[in-house]
Amino acid sequence: MSGGLAGKLAAQIAQGGPLTVAQFMTACLHDPEYGYYATRPALGEGGDFVTAPLVSQMFGELIGAWAAVAWEAMGRPDPFRLVEMGPGDGTLMSDVLRTVRMAPGFREAADVWLVETSPPLRALQRGRLGDGVRWAASLAEVPGGAPMILVANELLDCLPVRQFVRTAAGWAEQVVGLDAEGRLAFGLAATPAGTLLPDAREGVVYEQSAAQAALGAELGARIVRDGGAALLIDYGRDRPGFGDTLQAMLRHRKVDPLAHAGEADLTVHADFPAVMEAARAEGAGTAILTQAQFLARLGIGERAEALVRARPDKAPVIGRQLNRLMAADQMGDLFKACCIHSPGWTPPAFEEADA
Known part of the structure; x- marks a missing residue:
């Protein structure tokens, strides 16, 4: 060996005997000496995988617009916690903060937190975002006592099953x-x-992912207590089902997870039904859409047209980016946008989608 x-x-x-798949995943991703996220996360075209914020700035801009409209619908609370869990290299939060400058008062009211356990990724985030944000190792470390708007893109798929x-x-x-x-x-x-x-x-x-369900329960309890909404975007199922979804990605190729322990990103499909059920058990409301439905309701088509008008020479690139985010055979249907929210209101884009 x-x-x-x-x-x-x-x-x-x-x-000590065999490991559960959950224990194996946790070691592969977070072992302090050899774990993927602890030592060598590689995002982007030159790395192991690409997430939606790295596909196009449109994704992060629309998440920012969603957060701003949600804040308005919540009554413009001041202060409130703006939280991202699993913020990658900081691109999504950078796009969000750039977009919300168009919402008067939002940035001044926002207490911005990034929940991140990876030292290499924290360094990337700090380099991109500077000192205007704070870091926590878990959601429990983010202070309560104020409403929260939380976003998490491709976080659930990293939680062990x-x-x-x-x-x-x-x-x-x-x-x-x-x-x-x-x-x-x-x-x-x-x-x-x-x-x-x-x-x-x-x-x-x-x-079966106890960790995904536990996060749903934690988000539901906190949002019921303090108010707000959490937006979880990931690939996975929107109804209970079966199937082996464990996969390892190394330089944009699927590889044998056992042959590349700690060297590849290891993921599973998000179990949104379990996450939402756990949140509802705490009294929260939930809703879910496909990524294509969610981005369409936020106006991604109009945003793409505006970018093409501003840069006609970039039209082919923008078209490819839009297709990657929206097409049924790309990210559009496999990826879901799930919202956990305080009872009594429905966040923007999720009207008539409550579950």
Whole structure:
């Protein structure tokens, strides 16, 4: 067995037994010595993956416009917390803050926080955003006592899941153990007692993320207490379902997650039904749209036309960016925009979409 994270995990498994997929994901992403986000996150065309804010400035501008209109609908609270969780290299918040300058009073009222655990990404964010923002390692560290507008783009997909496989004998948990040569390998273990799983046919994989549900509950409780709205944009399902969605991305290619432990970005599909159910259990309201529906309602078509009028030479590029964000076979349908909000009002763009 080689060194690095794979060797570290192999030694851990040899001594303590197999890891759940959730434990494996957490180690791959956050191990302080070898974890992807702890040591080597690579965003953008020259990295491992591209997120919507890096596709086009239109995405961040429309998120900023959404935040400004939501703030107006909330009665222009002063102060309020403007929070981004998982802010990447800071591009989204940079676009948001540039856009909200057009909303008088917004920036002065906003107490801006970034929730980030990765030291390399914090350095990128600080370089892009300067000293006008503050950092926290968790949402719990962001002060309460004031309404909150929160955005999180491609955060849920990084939260760990456990995987269960329906066998002829019933449900078994998929785990990461060692093969005969001592290499990391998937296997099956007994499902822990008390695990609630749905009925399904043999061969089906079911993913369950306590971390995603816990975030939904935390957001719901805080928003009910202090007021506001949280916007979560990610790829995933908007209704309960089955399937193995674990994937590793390395230089824009899908690779074997076990062969590149700690070297690749490891993700799963967001389980929006579980997130919204947990938020509603705390008394919050929820709504969901596809990314294409959400951006269309915010006027991305009109914004693209305005950019083309200003820079006709950029029309082909803007058209490709718009297609990437909106097309059904690109990000438009697979990505969802989910809103968790305080009861009694519906944030902009989500009218008639409450769930």
